[in-house]
Amino acid sequence: MISLRIKRTHPKDTYTIGDMYLDYGDEEGYKFFSNTLEDEVRPIDEPKIYGKTAIPYGIYSLTITFSPKFNRLLPLVNNVPGFQGIRIHPGNTAEDTEGCILVGVNDQVGMIHQSKVTFDKLFNILVESKQDSFILEII
DSSP: OOEEEEEEEEEOSSOEEEEEEEEOSSTTOEEEEEEEEEOBOOOTTSOOOTTSBOOOSEEEEEEEEEETTTTEEEEEEOOOTTOOSEEEEOOSSGGGOSSOEEEEEEEETTEEESHHHHHHHHHHHHHHTTOSOEEEEEO
16 A cells, blocks of 8 residues: 655745655555655644645645646645645646645755656556555655
8 A cells, every 4th residue: 555755854935845755565664756846834823825835744645536727637635724626746846836746856946857757657656556545644
């Protein structure tokens, strides 16, 4: 059973860089998969700013559903308090996300690259697992 974990490592004023790990359910545990890019992490007592706020730390269910915005199947992060339609998808900067999680290689300040290739690899791993849902932990 595959589980995902995002460890936020570099919170900045307009974006957050992190590392995504996958646990394939074997004895090896979590293994590094890619970097992530999200919007700014705001304190819980501050108001959420639409399209500019990362989802709260926590444990979420992840399912693959059709996204009307992207017109394709994408991983959906379920039951995020105060958020709707949070997905994992390709992108390069905080301008490419409205609270969603982008995957890729962080080789330039404030950006990730190779996002489409990285996303396609992640998506294939999830689909080929034949699981109905996954656990996503954000720490």
